Amino acid sequence: MGQPNATMLHPEMEALDRDDLQAIQHAKLAKLGARLAAAPEWVAQFAKGGVHPKDLADPQALASVPFLDKSQLRERYPFPMLTEDVGRVTRFCATSGTTGLPVLFGYTDWDMKGLLAKQVARQLYAHGLRPGHRGYNGFGFGLWVGGLAYDLGMAELGVINFPVGPGRSDLVAEWMRDMQWDLATVSPVFLASLIRAAREKGIDPKTEWRLRFAVIGGQSVSRAFRDELEAELPDGFKSFNTYGTTEAGGPIVSVACPHSHENDEMHLINEDSVLTEILDPDTFKPVGPGEIGEIVVTTLDKQASPVVRWRTRDLVRISDQPWDCPCGRKGMAKIGRIIGRSDDMLKVRGVLVYPSQIEDVVAGTPGTVKEAWQIYVDSLEVSPKEMVVAIEHERSYNGSADDLAGTVGRALQSRLGLKVPVECHPEGTLPRYEAKAQRVQVRK
Ligand SMILES: [Zn+2]
Missing domain, CATH: 3.30.300.30 (ANL, C-terminal domain)
Structure with a gap:
């Protein structure tokens, strides 16, 4: 990896233009195909579309690979589509399981330290976090990947981690003041209740907290709710929307940079390791700038539990001006916040x-x-x-x-x-x- 610049932790990837970024994606797709060719479950999955994993040597073949969804993974309980021996998996995470049984995804040691840690560190840097900042990790732990992802990302970047997890709002409201935390990873609803808890204790979050960054996960926040949160917190505070899914490897698909934040947009920030298609939910053809489509992800680097064309069912609008953000990211497209699910439309x-x-x-x-x-x-x-x-x-x-x-x-x-x-x-x-x-x- 190269040297960070003022806005990017990995400028050698993040500053690439669209063509150079796609060249990296295509080379990685070919390698992924060669790897999946050794996994019978994946060969069978590709065969449903009349293709073979090795066909990914030609990037055009991706459009013929059948979509992957939860029902296919559930059929392969308990370790669906694993491409590594279970003995090489160091940790399993699971989908939230709001509907039906959770589905397990494996991470090798490299998946965590070599991939997820770097993806999340890149995101934190894009928000403005730097080594030595103090972070309250309020995301959940256990099977959910959220808490783990930010533990790894903070360690990678050198942010000091206070991994309290969700809950204990009275304590957190005080610690936020006493320990002068710069960052909180929280759900928006929980951040609102922390502000309330502080006020009830006679703490003024605007003047007594130092909080300047919130990484908002779990649900998308409307502009109005975000403005309301920002008004109650110290000057310069920003709450950054993020988006990801367990299937894509964690909360790593898109985040806002300080520029895209103003327009309520996010960069597809890890496009060199997660290939994102945005497709019309009826025709499954790619949509263009300003149009609404469903996010479909393919992981390019994940060792243990890769996905190819995972249908997230999450709908977004591609930015009117997806490329060439003033932050220096040229080829990592911008999308709006998640506007709903294709099955909620x-x-x-x-x-x-x-x-x-x-x-x-x-x-x-x-x-x-x-x-x-x-x-x-x-x-x-x-x-x-x-x-x-x-x-x-x-x-x-x-x-x-x-x-x-x-x-x-x-x-x-x-x-x-x-x-x-x-x-x-x-x-x-x-x-x-x-x-x-x-x-x-x-x-x-
Ligand atoms: Zn940007």
Whole structure:
């Protein structure tokens, strides 16, 4: 690896233009194909599309490889599609398992120290973290890869790690002041509750904390919610959206740089080790700048549990100007934040509705509880007959619940072009989510 510059830890990769980056991806695809050719499960998977892993020597062949999804992995319980002997795996991580059994992914020692550590260190550096900064790792540990990934990344970069994990908000609110932490890796909802816990203890986060960086994982944060968090924290504080999945190797697919942060966008930051396709969820053809597509990932370097064309079901909009960011990253495209899942996308009376649009409206309306809202439908078909939006009013809200519901309803109508019934409940009524929220639910 080369020397870091002012904005990039690995400029020899991060500053490459699109063509040079693709040349690296193509060479790695060929190597991956040669490796998968020795794994019968992978040969069988490729054969379903009429191709063989060795065909990846020609990068055009990738488009013929069948997509991989959870059902195929579950069929191969307990160690699906492993390409290393189980004895060479040093650690297993698992998907969150919000629906059905968790699926296990193996990491060799190199997968952790040689790959994941460097991917995450690169991300932290892109946010502005430097050796000697102090980091509170508030992501979960155990089978979830989030806590592990940031432990490895902080160690790689030289950030001092306080791996408290999620919870213990009273203690964390005090330690944040006493130990002058610069970084927090947290869910947005937990960061909001840390701020609340601090205020209840008489600590002013804006003046008594030093926190300047939050790495936001687990769920995507709307612009309005992010602005609200930033207003309550020290000047210069920024909360950086990140995106990743266990299948891609961890929270390493995309992060915001200080420039893309302003536009609510993220770089595909590890494109030299994770090849990302963004495909129309109906036609599966690549979409272009400004268009919405589903993220499909192929890991290029992972030893134990590679994936080829993993369908994340997560939808994003590619930036209008994906290339040549002022931060110096030329070929690592920019995408918006995750706007929903392709299986959450609803077509209501002919209008496409993404849950993130509703989140934006809820978050932008004073008096609502930002983290609590639901979409209730009569069936989980793509085109439900009925859709109701449920929100909560803050405990301190002193208007009428009906008026607040009316305000949100009018905002939804102007945003979506669709009249949607809105119901407003007292704070604490609706479900809360630790990991990925399930905003669309059936209610008969
Ligand atoms: Zn940038």
